[in-house]
Amino acid sequence: MKLLTWMAGLGLVAAAGAAVSPDSGKTRALVRTVQSAPELADRARALQQLALVGTAEAVPTLVALLGDEGLGQYARDALEQMEDPAAGAALRTALDRLAGKPLIGVVASLGVRRDREAVGALARLAEQKDDSVAGAALRALGRIGTVEALRVLEPALGRGTPEVRAAAAEGFLRVADELRIAGQPAESRVLYDRVRQGEVPGPWRAAATRGAILCGGVEGRQLLLEQLRSGRPDLRETALGTARELRDDQLVPALVAELEHLEPAWQAAVMAVLVDLRDDRARPAIEQKARGGAEVVRVAALRALGTLGRAQSIPVLLQAIQPPTSEAVAAAALASLARVGDPEADVAISRALSTADATVRMRLIGVLGDRKSTAAIPQLLQLASDRDLEVAKAALRALGVVTSPAGLPQLISLATAAKDDDVKALADRAIVTTAMKVLEPERRADAVVEAFLREKNPATKAALLRPLGAIMRTMGPRHEVFFVVQAALQDPAREVREAAVRCLAEWPDATPTVTLLTAAARPELPAALRESALRGAVRMAGNVAAGRERSPLDVIGAFTQAGRLARTRDERMLVVAGLGGVRRLEALTLLQPYLDDPEVKAEAALAVVQVAAHFPGARSQPAVRALLERIATSGPDEDVKQRAAQGLQGGGAAGTPKGKGGKAGKAGKAGAAAVATTPAAATVAAGALFNGRDLGDWDGDPGVWRVRQGVIVGGSLLGNPRNEFLATKRSYRNFVLRLEYRLVGSEGFVNGGVQVRSVRVAQPPNEMSGYQADIGAGHSGSLYDESRRKKFLAHASEELVRRLEKAGDWNVYEIRCEGPKVELRLNGERTVTYTEEDPTVAADGLIALQIHGNCKAEIAFRNLTLEELP
């Protein structure tokens, strides 16, 4: 008991200082609620508020609830928080009448309150047979931390069950730690040693040892070393952890000296400590260990040199990658070579490079890249034209990382001199990444452009257009660069002219459209290049026509010219499909001649009805009428015939596509309202999402979506160039959506789907983002995340879907969205359930029907009903 005598009056217990928040008014009102509210939840809430503002007036009400199965803890919380001594007195009194869990709760609260007056009562409870009560009392005594409390805790360290001893040790150590942190290491050390002597469970013995070491001084360091020398893994681990916390200037030399006495694995562990201590005095010993010996030690030492190493450590690291060497050793050395912070290290590595054999050389080249070593650039440039292609490639890879824009001329000469395709590609990539490092975006292409203009050799000039195009695609197009490439179309050398066509055909915006069409008209151009040029021009004009790009381009003029140039069937098909996406009446005039072209007349008819669908008012124009009538009577495709007929009457069109303004939409609706004659319209079910007549409540491209005999139809068996969606106009959160679908198709990725909780995206405007209940191409019944995570969130069993789905026929889909859960059912059976794990994913959004792009397919939907859930 001697240790306790000097502890009297140490002032262990922090004085309870802050003022109370006496709000009598609130307290009285809350007490009334607690006493008389009919709903338990309201009473509980009132108690929780009392915990924040309650005064002693509430104590009698609170005490009466202690031990209550539902509200007991709420009442105790309010008493635990209240600083008024009346609360403490009430809790102490309750000790006598409570048992079991409620008693444990009150004991814990007295500990939290650091109630000195409870020590006597808690001491008695600490002797109880019930371990959980005794343990709680001992822990509470540790929190109170007075000398009297320690007097109870001390004998309990060596008495009773492990649970009770653990609680006593925990309480005892709480006091010791507090003393140490308060700046009384000598006193706390006595307490730690007392725990260390006791028969306490392992974690607490380790905690006591740590505390004793952290008391510091020579004794602390010695105790730490003793743990390392003990040979016991548990004690050694305590030493490793504590070594990182201890502030002791002599610790590093002591640990270094200790290395020799440890088994290999433990040497590695101590070296990891030395790394964390960042002390250069450890370096010589670690360099020594990195030279050889047990692999586990050598690897750890090599790794440590990544942090602790300097230029003088480089030879040791280099030696470790010389064959014969193990993979682990070489990997550790290479990783550290890349990390050593000393700038002199670059020089040492470069020097080694010139004498190394092929394998080592490749590795060191990689290291120089990882180090972003600018000093090594000249050497890397030299290696990039090495006769050994693998060496050249490694050097180019590194150069892509390290070269600054000043090195672009050298990279350019490398790229133009390259013979091997892989080397060419790597050199191009190095040029692009280096060019992108130029800070001013408008100057990024300058170096390549200058080289191009200066260059006389046609082959080299042609080669330079590759990286130039890549830079434009990466950083975005620039007019002055376009003019340079355009001028190259007049170059005397044929190979330069052709490279320029290739470059412009891939241009990221519509600027080269007319230029490409002019180039395509040249008779000398090889057929393949002419098609590239046409394809590029049609893509560009199509983008402008669809609003994906703003441009002053004369779209109709471009298509007119493209039409004149198109020779092969593929080329004519390109033009026809492109025209189908043009929302201009003039497109119809351009399409007319193709209706007589046996190879593309079906697609041309489809394009006509697609364009016409956007202009319901135009059916009164004789020319348009004549076109539609011709298709309606003698069209090559049944669906297209019907759509032409519908176009003549003005029915079934969808509402205006997003962003297209109100006028066309109103016209569409007015036209739609005019023909409410289909039979399905008479019997619209409750909760129906589709009125069976028209698409006035929907939003989608009317050239793609229409109503046919009371059924929503999207896409065409003649081809769908891109994804298209028909979306609701409002959002839905929790619901069950039921519908029937039928998907038929012949070519490409025959697929569609149903979006839920989705949004339209700004660019490209035809796409949507969100959950998709997939349909077709082997994915029916599965949940895909469209345009967002772009992966299947849950995939249905193939075997199950094969059994359930009637291909090419009507199938019933049920989509249930509730909270984080999305569930799909196909023809009555559940195919997937998905629970959203990412809280940032939208929990509501539009519902939409999809037909996929790049396929010849048609999708139909009917009997769409929606039951909203809370």
Add this chain to the structure above:
Amino acid sequence: MHAKSSSQPAATRRTFLRQSLWAGGAILAPMIVPARVLGRGGGVAPSNRIALGGIGIGPRGKQVLASMMAEKDVQYLATCDVQARMRAEIKGLTDEHYGNRDCATYRDFRELLARPDLDAVLIATGDRWHALGSILAAKAGKDVYSEKPCGITIGLCQAVDDTMRRTARVFQAGTQRRNVPNFEFAAHLARSGRLGRLHTLHASIYKLECNYSWLPAEPEPPKEEIDWDMWLGPAPWRPFNRAYVVDRRWRGYYDFDSGAKLLDWGAHTVDICQWANGADDTVPVEYEPDGGRVYAKYANGVNLVLRPDGWIGQPPAAAGAANFAVGSTGTCPVRFEGDEGWVETGDNGTVELHPASLRQEWRAFTMRGTDPAKHTREFLDCVKSRGRPAANGNVMRHSHIACHAAAIAWMLGRKVRFDPAREAFIDDAEANRMRSRALREPWQV
């Protein structure tokens, strides 16, 4: 039949490292040390296998667990859940991974913690359990990876850190953005003075809300199916409703969630701000709520703004729209401003900054902010080396306290001042009482 079913339990660190210590004298029978692990000098070499257990592994837990199980030096041996369905799911998942049937299941996590052969536990329960689970695990001698928020009150966050120090356990909070390159880069720019003198840090948070209601009472299922008492744990009692458990609809409730939802993102984003400000050992001293935002200030004069809106590329919030911030840098954005430049970054890895010359140090990475792979690897390395991981107890303590203090200011609707040394509010008793709540009996820290 499982083809690869192994009859022998896997040898792990614990089975031969810890047998002497955790036995604590004669409490446990000594285990047999496989002869092959004995080192030449007679000492026992530390093995490379870490024996792992998991508590409350749900959606996020599965992601973290997957990243741990992908590491060859981990063996997942035991799983605990109050729901039978989840016990079976996690066992199925891990047994399939290992090609055996070894994963033991528990309803009461104390039985899992009592296993002497586990080195570390992954705690991925709901918020209400994180702190107590971590503390009891540490007292049982386990290292801990705990999902964030690590404590639903200031008091619990303090207790977690104190216990980790006292028991010398390795602790990693699940605030993995400390180990995600673009966040590291942004913090580096701020700390190294590349932005000039720092003046304002911005942390994204959820739209704040606090729910005190109860869902309607439903009959309690058998404990074996769902152990409601254990699900509640240290949280106040309320009647059972399946939605809390099965659908995990506990977010936003005062009793179950942390700081009016502020910590959901704040535990990450404020943490990165603390790091950027070199403030891992302190917290702001003032917190003033203003609508959905909280304006805080450090003693060194640097401002910290917690806000759900105003991020680069974030569409203007429509009424009733998304309750969190997503800008062009993705979810969980942070922004640091100094008098010579600024940087903003988020989960998709994009870094926006000024001046453009700062970008020269940046190498694009494809790792997402939600990816825990580097963070869990660091934890595992520290379990072996006894080092201190990036999101250790001290770091967690301060960033979480900053979040809680901001949430308390918002809940009280008034400016509060805070003393970082005492970790107490100044002259505001009500705020101080909000620092802790009594745990439901018999739970204690």
